[in-house]
Amino acid sequence: MFLILKNSTSDEKVADVVEGESLLNDGTSIVVFTVLLEMYLHDQSFSVTSFITEFLFVSLGGVFIGIIFGWLLSKAIHYTNHRQYQVMLSIIIAYGSFYLGELLGVSGVLATVTSGLLLSYEFGKHRQEEQFRDSLDGFWTIVEPTILSIIFLLIGIQSANYLFDVSWALVVIIFILSLVSRFIVLATSTMVIPRWRQRFTLGDSGMITWAGIKGTMSVALLLGLEAEASNDHLLVSLTFSVIVLSLIIQSIGVYPLTRRLSKEH
Numbered sequence: 188m189f190l191i192l193k194n195s196t197s198d199e200k201v202a203d204v205v206e207g208e209s210l211l212n213d214g215t216s217i218v219v220f221t222v223l224l225e226m227y228l229h230d231q232s233f234s235v236t237s238f239i240t241e242f243l244f245v246s247l248g249g250v251f252i253g254i255i256f257g258w259l260l261s262k263a264i265h266y267t268n269h270r271q272y273q274v275m276l277s278i279i280i281a282y283g284s285f286y287l288g289e290l291l292g293v294s295g296v297l298a299t300v301t302s303g304l305l306l307s308y309e310f311g312k313h314r315q316e317e318q319f320r321d322s323l324d325g326f327w328t329i330v331e332p333t334i335l336s337i338i339f340l341l342i343g344i345q346s347a348n349y350l351f352d353v354s355w356a357l358v359v360i361i362f363i364l365s366l367v368s369r370f371i372v373l374a375t376s377t378m379v380i381p382r383w384r385q386r387f388t389l390g391d392s393g394m395i396t397w398a399g400i401k402g403t404m405s406v407a408l409l410l411g412l413e414a415e416a417s418n419d420h421l422l423v424s425l426t427f428s429v430i431v432l433s434l435i436i437q438s439i440g441v442y443p444l445t446r447r448l449s450k451e452h
Contacts, residue, residue, distance in 0.1 A: 212399075218245045218294050220408050248293030253301025256284045260302070261309040270322040277323055280306055342431070349424040350431065358428040362436075365429070370396040398441055 222241045288298035373392040377383040
């Protein structure tokens with residue numbers, strides 16, 4: 188998605204915002220989903236105080252673990268000049284911080300993102316920064332599409348059981364409402380904050396809204412819901428259907444929409 192946005196317009200700020208936003212959204216969505224799922228499974232009443240407390244603990248705890256773990260391991264780049272070791276170090280930091288965070292009951296995704304930011308900061312202080320970044324880009328450029336291919340294959344396999352036993356009128360309504368609510372939040376944010384208002388137009392907000400496809404993280408959370416609440420077939424069916432609809436419609440429309448907005452600018 189990010190490559191499509193960057194290749195279809197000369198202004199890369201929208202693609203950069205979508206890419207950065209996805210990292211933040213993935214972390215926060217997992218935290219919110221986990222807290223709400225626990226309430227749902229244990230039939231607990233919603234409490235604003237307990238929700239905020241749990242949210243802050245899981246999210247800030249993940250950031251704290253990421254800072255400590257990422258800072259300690261990222262210092263290792265100053266002790267070797269081998270590119271292979273840099274790649275292995277990035278793997279250790281990514282998976283190590285994630286599983287450490289999950290083990291301690293905080294957000295593993297936020298821990299990974301935070302530790303990754305610290306690793307990038309340490310790269311910036313190394314005299315061979317460009318070589319190390321080229322090595323990491325070469326490795327993760329291969330790994331990322333491979334993993335995504337497996338995930339999308341899994342989407343096709345898993346969703347086949349749910350797509351034919353759902354009200355598609357309701358699915359379309361939920362899909363449209365998700366886009367509308369996302370656009371309202373983005374447009375309001377960019378209009379209220381003066382600095383953002385100078386840089387982003389309503390068209391940019393619309394493009395960011397459309398590019399926010401419900402993809403890999405949504406499926407991962409949905410599979411967790413399916414495993415925990417296997418008896419709630421309707422909820423899982425609706426969610427899977429909205430994800431599939433988002434993948435198809437938004438993926439097809441992002442390029443022509445970007446080109447049209449670029450011409451208007």
